[in-house]
Amino acid sequence: MGRVTIQQVAREAEVSPSTVSNYLNGRMDRMVPATRERIEKTIARLGYRPNRAARQLRTGRTKTIGLIVPSVGNPFWGAFAHELEVAAVAVGCSVLLCNSERVAEREREYVQELWDNGVRGIVLCSSLPSLDHLADLVEQGLQLVTFDRPAQPNDPESVVSISINNVVGGYVAANHLIELGHRRLSFVAGSLASVNRAGRYRGFVSALEAAGLDVNDMPAWSGREDVPFGDVFAADVGRRAAHSLFSGDAEPPTGVVAINDMTALGFCRGLRDLGLTVGKDVSVVGFDDIVLADLYDPPLTTVRQPLARMAKLAIAEAVSHDSGDPGEPGRSVLLQPQLIVRASTAPPPARDQVPALTVPAVNPK
Known part of the structure; x- marks a missing residue:
């Protein structure tokens, strides 16, 4: 059996081809309900499918x-x-x-x-x-x-x-760690050359400034220089960052905000490589709330996008x-983003705890 045409639909539904065309293109404001129903049932019975190639020839799209x-x-x-x-x-x-x-x-x-x-x-x-x-x-x-x-x-x-x-997202992620008592924070990412990534980092810095913390005193964020953004290798970026931040002579962070969840999960894997426990020795916050975030052990605190x-x-x-x-x-x-708190974040280890700061409510711009 050959392809069903709009003419066959019109003949079987007892209407003109132009009426069927109007139905297919949503122009039904002047079409009585009985006609619409007849065309719809005829299309279903004949298995008619509109010819998209023909439509493109007519409209250019x-x-x-x-x-x-x-x-x-x-x-x-x-x-x-x-x-x-x-x-x-x-x-x-x-x-x-x-x-x-x-x-x-x-x-x-x-x-x-x-x-x-x-x-x-x-x-x-x-x-x-x-x-x-x-x-x-x-x-x-x-x-x-x-x-x-x-x-x-x-x-x-x-x-x-x-x-x-994204500025608010970066802010609430860092502020969550600050409210838990963390004072040494790090931001982990690949390149910050995209608008959304730069916004997240700007929010992170705003939260530190609002709490009276100097971002220049924090361990530098780290990643793969050979992969500008790390979209494909995000987990590897995070894992390498963990080894970099915790294997050197500098005092490592107790809390980390990652550019996205895959980077955060890679960072968690890197911490495990080093014998550290996520949510106990180091708190980690991701961004996006992908399905893996809730399945990871421990489940990942993150910033959700709707x-x-x-x-x-x-x-x-x-x-x-x-x-x-x-x-x-x-x-x-x-x-607006939403902070989703799970088990990957907690107060810092007892040796790193300090008196809580009074963190002002700031609406980052």
């Missing part, structure tokens, strides 16, 4: 959203891709996934290819400071939604930003702005 993440080597991005796909399917769209490793040239190649194939809405997750490498396509009508990257001064006006407040809500917002913006109008203004949505 597809009902597909592009998703560009740093790397699904970090489970956080796999989880976000899943939530985004769930949100996309709910509105009749599909998702194409690309891994950019936060390399601007690679992002440009992916975005150009998606554009050439009719994709007009893209969710970009690299959080690089500049979007100059995509500016010409945005001017042509590409709807760009940036995830986990607050709007920047030089962004094109039509760009939409969906992000948590992934499902952020994915729905990103899809809604990518679809609603998919008009090809480069002049339509974008907007910025900034959500």
Whole structure:
């Protein structure tokens, strides 16, 4: 049996092909319920599937959203891709996934290819400071939604930003350790050259300053210099950082804030290599609340991002702005993170405890 056509559906439903087309494209405001029901049942009975290639020839675009993440080597991005796909399917769209490793040239190649194939809405997750490498396509009508990257001064006006407040996230992570009594803290990451990572570190520093602690007196954060961001090797970055901070002559930290959960879990593994106990000898806080965070032993204290809500917002913006109008203004949505306290954090060992500080309530900017 050959492919069912829109003409066959129209004939069986006793309506015109244009009426079926209106149904398929959501133009049903003037369609009586009985007609809608008849078309719907006919489509189900015949197994009709719209010809996307034909639609693209007519409109120059597809009902597909592009998703560009740093790397699904970090489970956080796999989880976000899943939530985004769930949100996309709910509105009749599909998702194409690309891994950019936060390399601007690679992002440009992916975005150009998606554009050439009719994709007009893209969710970009690299959080690089500049979007100059995509500016010409945005001017042509590409709807760009940036995830986990607050709007920047030089962004094109039509760009939409969906992000948590990473500064607040870094602040609450460090402040949690300070409230437990920790006075020697370290921030562990790969590169801080992305907007979201820089924000988390800025929040970390703000918490130390609010408590009267000098960040310059703290053990330096550490990572792999040969891997700029460490998205693929995040756990290895954390593990190496633990060996670096606890194998030298300098006094090590009693509390650590990691750039993300995979780095935090790698750091925990490094502590175990050295015979140290997480949550007893050293407290560790992650960021993202991936599924592994609660499964680790001990379960990881972390900063949660509301992934499902952020994915729905990103899809809604990518679809609603998919008009090809480069002049339509974008907007910025900034959500609040949530500290999830588990067993990887506790007061410092008795030998390191000092009288509690009075930590002022500060709203980091």
